[in-house]
Amino acid sequence: MLPAANASTSDTQITGLAGKCLDVADANSANGTAVQLFFCNGTDAQRVSTPGDGTLRVLGKCLDAVERGTADGTSVQLWDCNGGPNQQWVVNEAHDIVNPAADKCVDVRENNSANRTRLQIWTCSGAANQKWTATAPAGQTADDTTPQNADFVVSEKQFNEMFPNRNSFYTYSGLTAALSAFPQFATTGSDTVRKQEAAAFLADVGHETGGMAHVVEQNTANYSHYCDPNQAYGCPAGQDAYYGRGPIQLSWNYNYKAAGDALGIDLLGDPGLVQNDAAVAWKTGLWYWHTQSGPGTMTPHDAMVDQAGFGQTIRSINGSLECDGKNPAQVQSRVDSYLRFTEILGVAPGDKLSC
Known part of the structure; x- marks a missing residue:
């Protein structure tokens, strides 16, 4: 289960389609950097924090719907945190990440699981390319209690x-x-x-x-x-x-x-x-x-x-x-x-x- 975006937690990795991670392209913290799908690798570009203000942050900046867009297909990017409605995200029990201003879900473009596929917002459909789960980054445990990869077949x-x-x-x-x-x-x-x-x-x-x-x-x-x-x-x-x-x-x-x-x-x-x-x-x-x-x-x-x-x-x-x-x-x-x-x-x- 994902941590709620309005709850203060330790960093997590967020995995989605094909077990790949929400990732900031090339670990670049510049405004406008693409948020994408990529192999999970435990780097800072995949460490998502939830400081309790409704934002999701990577590399000290906020996940942001480009130009405050609310239309299907609006890209998700990294941007300076500014309190805008396009930087607010609600995580629900169905494993969706929803932008309330647009009433749309974070979505993997065209259901494409290839590395570097851009994330966008889209009308929530319940499809696999809109489902997200928190896992622990390398060296951490989810919620400090559940070991990462607890189901690995080799003890x-x-x-x-x-x-x-x-x-x-x-x-x-x-x-x-x-x-x-x-x-x-x-x-x-x-x-x-x-x-x-x-x-x-x-x-x-x-x-x-x-x-x-x-x-x-x-x-x-x-x-x-x-x-x-x-x-x-x-x-x-x-x-x-x-x-x-x-x-x-x-x-x-x-x-x-x-x-x-x-x-x-x-x-x-x-x-x-x-x-x-x-x-x-x-x-x-x-x-x-x-x-x-x-x-x-x-x-x-x-x-x-x-x-x-x-x-x-x-x-x-x-x-x-x-x-x-x-x-x-x-x-x-x-x-x-x-x-x-x-x-x-x-x-x-x-x-x-x-x-």
Whole structure:
């Protein structure tokens, strides 16, 4: 449930269509900045405060209906708080955010769940693109009592059992804080499928990081090889700055650019965030899991949800070097971890485990 706009609360994230967040474009606090839908990323651009005066505020400014408009399709923007009726919002029990002056709801334009889709006001219809729910930002809890991601299928105790000797950087809290960026992770399908997906992801990232012992690529001689000069944006952080980091060892300037763009974080300019911020690191692993097929034919997420089998996640992550008999020992190592993790979670592993 959303906090009422006339009640004083701590900051929240507000999630809507496709589990994405109400977001201020590019974390820009200038008057007129677009308010949009974007992957939840825990940044200040998605921290909404309700100071008790009927306003909703981000980055110290108010959500505002452009030019005090009341017509369907009037855009929502960020603006200096001025007490105007176009900056008043009422949150109701139906999870609508209503502007009383217009008697209209905050609405995701054209029911489009793509990142950067503009928010507007529209006649309240009860449609999914007008429904909003408060969740806790990374590192906080909703209403200070309800843990964020309380329904994650892996408990902290189970996570610790899976990785008893992990590097302290890979925190359980960092993982759960990252889940809001990909709300479909380990929440799609039956309880069995959800647990299988979590076990598969953790088995693959455990393999990539030596049991979560390594935050960065260990072969420093490779560091200078990951800058593709053919990309127009180049390598602004330096020729040797795009080496493997994090749970799936994100590498190459173009992958830092793509992951950063998807997450709303400047990883091309500041790749070190992946080794210095646990939530960011986990988000890059989840980004690959949900969006990249690598040398395979499907994303690892789709492989588990569509029951193509754990073997297809291996193919999508490192199939060109491990699958089809290229390195059976490495494949078996991943399978062994997956089998151990499914046992910890109390779920059958399914079939098609190898590639």
